[in-house]
Amino acid sequence: MTAPLDLDLLEQQVRAALETEDITTLRELVARIYPPDLADIIERLDDEDQQRVFSLLELSQAADVLDEASIDTARELIGQMPVEQAADILEELDSDDAAAILTEDVPERQNELLAAMAPEEAADVRELLRYPPQSAGRLLNDRFVALRESDTVADAMERLRNIVHDAAVIVYLYVLDQHDRLIGTVSLRRLLVDSPNRPIIELMRPSPLAVQPETDQEEVARMVARYDLAALPVVDGEGRMLGVVTVDDVMDVLLEEGTEDVLKFGAVAQGQADETYFTTPIVASVRRRIVWLLFLFVAGSITANVLRLFETELEQVVALSFFIPLLIGTGGNTGAQTVSTLIRAMALNEVRLRDVWRVLVRELLVGIILGVLLAIIAFGRAFLEVPMASLAITVALSVMAICIWANIIGAMVPMAARRVGIDPALISAPLITTLVDASGLAIYLLIAKLLLGL
Numbered sequence: 439m440t441a442p443l444d445l446d447l448l449e450q451q452v453r454a455a456l457e458t459e460d461i462t463t464l465r466e467l468v469a470r471i472y473p474p475d476l477a478d479i480i481e482r483l484d485d486e487d488q489q490r491v492f493s494l495l496e497l498s499q500a501a502d503v504l505d506e507a508s509i510d511t512a513r514e515l516i517g518q519m520p521v522e523q524a525a526d527i528l529e530e531l532d533s534d535d536a537a538a539i540l541t542e543d544v545p546e547r548q549n550e551l552l553a554a555m556a557p558e559e560a561a562d563v564r565e566l567l568r569y570p571p572q573s574a575g576r577l578l579n580d581r582f583v584a585l586r587e588s589d590t591v592a593d594a595m596e597r598l599r600n601i602v603h604d605a606a607v608i609v610y611l612y613v614l615d616q617h618d619r620l621i622g623t624v625s626l627r628r629l630l631v632d633s634p635n636r637p638i639i640e641l642m643r644p645s646p647l648a649v650q651p652e653t654d655q656e657e658v659a660r661m662v663a664r665y666d667l668a669a670l671p672v673v674d675g676e677g678r679m680l681g682v683v684t685v686d687d688v689m690d691v692l693l694e695e696g697t698e699d700v701l702k703f704g705a706v707a708q709g710q711a712d713e714t715y716f717t718t719p720i721v722a723s724v725r726r727r728i729v730w731l732l733f734l735f736v737a738g739s740i741t742a743n744v745l746r747l748f749e750t751e752l753e754q755v756v757a758l759s760f761f762i763p764l765l766i767g768t769g770g771n772t773g774a775q776t777v778s779t780l781i782r783a784m785a786l787n788e789v790r791l792r793d794v795w796r797v798l799v800r801e802l803l804v805g806i807i808l809g810v811l812l813a814i815i816a817f818g819r820a821f822l823e824v825p826m827a828s829l830a831i832t833v834a835l836s837v838m839a840i841c842i843w844a845n846i847i848g849a850m851v852p853m854a855a856r857r858v859g860i861d862p863a864l865i866s867a868p869l870i871t872t873l874v875d876a877s878g879l880a881i882y883l884l885i886a887k888l889l890l891g892l
Contacts, residue, residue, distance in 0.1 A: 449479045456487050465494045473502035481511050489518050501530030504539070512539045517547070525554035533562035534577050534687065541571065574658045574672050575651030577691070580681035582669070583611040585638050587621065592634035594624070609668040612679055613642045619677040620648060648673045651680060658683050659691040660787065733869075740876035741766070748883040751890075757824045758886055761833050762879065764819075768812065769840040769878035770871035776801060776848025777870045781862045784852060794853050798846065805845030809838030832889045836882040843881060844874045 448471060455464035468476055468491060480488050480503065492515050495503060504512045504527060516524045516539060528536045528551060540548050540563065552560045562580065569575025583601060585594050594611060611629070613622040622642030632641060648671040649658055662670050662685060669682040745752070752758055780797065783789040789797060817834035821827065848870055852862035 445475055445478060448475065449482060452479055452491065453483075453487075456483075456490060461494070464491070468494055469496075469499070473499065474506045477503045477506035477511070480515075481507060485514065485518075488515060497526060498530060500527050505531055505535050509538060516551070521550055521554045525551055528563075529555050529559045532579055532581075533559065533566055534579055537563045537566040537576060541567065541576075569651050572655045573651060574649050574653040574655060574670075574683055575680075577655060577658065577683045577687045578651060578672050578681040579684055579687075582671075582679070582682045583608060584618075584679065585611050585613045585624065587613055587615060587639045587642075589613075589638045590634065591629055591632050591636045591638065591641070594629055594638055595634070598626075598629075612646075612671060612682075613638055614679055617676075618679055620646060620671055620673050620679045622646060623671070646671060648677075649683075650675065655691045659688045662688045663692075740872075741879055744876055744879045744883070748887070751883060751887055755829070755886070755890060757826070757829055758832075758883070760823065761820060761836075762882070764816070765833070765836055765840060765882050766875040766878050768837060769844045769874040772805070772808065772841050773844035773848040773870040773874040776804075776845050777852055780849055780852050784856060784862055791853065791857060797849050797853065801845040801849040802842065805842035806838075808845070809841035812841060813838040828890055832882075832886045835889070836878075836885050839881050839885065840874070840878040843877065847874055847877070 448467075451467055452464065455461075455467060471479070476491075476499075480491055483491065488511070492500060492503070504515065507515070516527070519527075528539070531539075536559070540551060552563060555563070566576055566578055569578070583598055585597065589597075598608065598611070608626055611624045611626065612620055613624060615621050622639070622644045623646040624638060624642045628641050647661060647665060647667070649661065651672055651674070653672075658670060661667070662683070667685070669684045670688075671682055672680045674680055780789065780801075813834040816837040817830045820833040821830040824830070851870060851873075855862045
C-alpha cells in the first residue's frame, strides 16, 4: 500500500524550486503530484507563482488541475492565459466543468474564449449556460451510452465497445425510443451475464427516475443519494434524453450545499460555492459577516432592555444576577440544538410542513424531559452557591421553562421559514440564540418576581 503524500512537504519543495528558479526540478515535481493535491498546493501560492507552476503542466494535467481547483482559482488561472491556450484547456474539460468556470466571466472574455474553442465543445458549453445556476442543466453531461428498444445484448455490447472512451459513466445504459425519449435503463452487470441474443427491452427497467434540466441541484443530489444512483438521467419536457448528472458532480453539490448551510448557520453570507479560505478577499469576508453581526447586535440589545425593565428587582435580590449567564446560556444552547436537528431533518425530507404539529409535540416532550433533568441539577447548584431555597426553586423552574420555550422556538422558526419560502438554514443558530437569550431572561425575572414577591 502506498503511503499518503505529505502535502506540506510537497508544498515546501514546490516553493523551494520556485525560489531557486529550478524549472527542471519544478517540472519533474509537479508532473508526479496528483491533480487534487497539486490544485491544493497551487491555491496556496501567490498569483504570480500560481501562473508559473500552472504554465509548466501538460494540457491534460492542466485540465485535471483546473477541474480540481476552486472556481475562483480556476477563473484566475484561465484569465491570465492567452485566449488560445485557455480555450485548449477548456476543451479538455467536461462541458459542465467548462460552463462552471465561464459562468461568472465577463461577457466579452466569455465570448472570446467560446469563439476560440472548437465549435462542437463551444456549442455544448453554450447550451449549458442557458440553464439556471445551481440546476441539473448546469451539471449536465451528454456523454452517455444510448440503446434502442430493438437492440439485443450483443448490439449493446458492440455499441459500448465503440463509444466507451467517450462515455461519462457506463454503470447504466439508457434505452431510447425512435423519438429519443427515455423509456428504460439497463445496468452493465445485466449485459455481462445475459445471453447475447436477449432483447434489451426484456432486460431494461422501465419508467426510470429522471429530472428536468431546471431541477434544483440539491434535489438532484437528494435523489442520487436516496436511490443509490451512479448517474441520474436528465430529460426535457417531452421526455427526450438530454444527458446525465454523474455521482462525482453530485458529491461536489453535496459539499457545496453543506458548506453553504454551515456558513448560514454561522450567520455568514454565502460567497462562491467552492471558494477557499485563503482565496476569499478580506474585504469580501468582512462584507459577508458585518450585515448579520449588525442585525444580531441590534437584536441583542433586547437583552439589555429586559435587564433595564427589571432593574428594581435585581437591585433587591442581587443574587439573581449570579445565575443569568447560566440561564441564557442553557436556553441558547437548547435552541441551537433543536434548530440544528430540525434543519437537518428538513434537508433530508425526514420532516415536511405537514408534520408541524408532530414536531411541536415531540419537541415539547423533549423540552419537558430536558428541563426537568437540568432543573434538578440547577436547584442543587443554586442552593450551594446561595443557600436560599426560594432562589434555588426560582432558578430550577426558570431552567425548566426556558428549556421548553427554547425547544418550541427552535422548532417553530424553521418550519415557519419553510412555510413562507425562506431557506430554514438562514434562520441560523446565532439568531435563535439571540431570541432565546432575551425571552429566557424575561422568563427568569418574571418567575423571580412571582416567587420572591419582588
